[in-house]
Amino acid sequence: MIRPFLKWAGGKTRVLPELLQHLPKGDCLIEPFVGGASAFLNTDYPRYVLADINADLINCYRVATTETEALISVAKTLFQHSNSKDEYTARRRSFNYQRNAGYGTNIELAALFLYLNRHGYNGMCRYNNNGDFNIPYGKYKNPYFPEQEIRQFAEKANDTKAAFVVADFRKTLTSTAINKNSAIYCDPPYLPASDTANFTQYHHSAFTREHHRQLAKYLKCVRYETDAAVVISNSDTPATREIYQHYQFHEVSVSRSLGAAVASRKKAGEVIGVLNVRRFRYA
Incomplete structure (x- = not known):
């Protein structure tokens, strides 16, 4: 298994x-929510369209692909000399200002984002609401520098001529050349299992239940019009099963990675859904 070089909440490694x-064969895998890119790294499609609304994430992936050695060089220096709360706060401030x-430069911003x-x-x-990255210092003794993982990512991206796109799911699902040989995999921010578990702000604004309804509608339309394969993943909640009611669900159980303490992290139900065009009447 090839591991991502970025940590990502909700990543699919587990x-x-x-x-x-449940991911079918095809000529191209299209991901409107590429996130940590686990699916990209561990599948064998000839082509990839990897999109996300987070421009910082996509810039980091583009730089890792085209300026691999420069990214490793700049980022490694940050890892070697900036592991303190004061240094972290200064680097975060610099990232937001730049x-x-x-x-x-794109290389500097990608290195800071990785750091x-x-x-x-x-x-x-x-x-935050101003668009500034606002995660606090993590207090790690020796943060891992993912040099090998960056090189593996770059090799895979260059070999497949992967396209990295800054776009929301609506643009991705309407502007991409999708056909019957395409496979679409959507891993949107999860619907919360409870109000206290709600965390969907990977961008400047939250991904709401209404966004999920829009996504379900777009995917249903794309599936009907192109016959492209559609697979999603999400939390196993009543809301998920209602919004994505036309999917065949496959239940999985994983450990949550966002708990405040390791001891509090429990197994949580998730589902992988496969959309079959014959299971609904398009309206």
């Missing part, structure tokens, strides 16, 4: 064995 059983002012990802609390990615 459920890959189950997920891979991205908002259009000051930093913040590996040094911030629990590897989370969150922004």
Whole structure:
């Protein structure tokens, strides 16, 4: 198994064995929510369209692909000399200033994003209402520098000529050349199992229940019009089963990775859903 070089809340590493059983063969895998890119790294499609609304994430992936050695060099220096709360706070401030002012280079911003990802609390990615990255310092003694994983990612991306796109799911599902040989895998921010478990702000605004309803509608339309295969994953909640009611669900159980304490992390139900065009009447 190839591991992602970024930590990512809700990443699919733990459920890959189950997920891979339900991803069909095809000419191209399209991911409107690429996130940590576990599915990309561990599948064998000839082509990939990897999209996300998070421009910082996509920039990091583009730089890792095209400027691999430069990213490793700049990021490694940050990892070697900046593991303290004061250094982290300064680097976070610099990252927010550079991205908002259009000051930093893509390589600098990608290296800072990787640094913040590996040094911030629990590897989370969150922004405030002003669009600033605001995850606190994680207090890790020796944060792992994923040099090998960056190289593996770059090799896979270059071999498959993967396209990295900054776009929301609506644009991805309407502007991409999707056909019957395409496979679409959607791993959107999860519907919360409870109000206290609600965390969906991977971008400047939350991914709401209404967004899930829109996603379900778009996927239903794409499936009907193109016959492309559609697979989703989400938390196993009544809301999930109601919104994605036309899917055949396969239940999986994984450990949550966002708990405040390891001892409090419990097994949580998730589902992998496969959309079959013959199971609904399009309206």
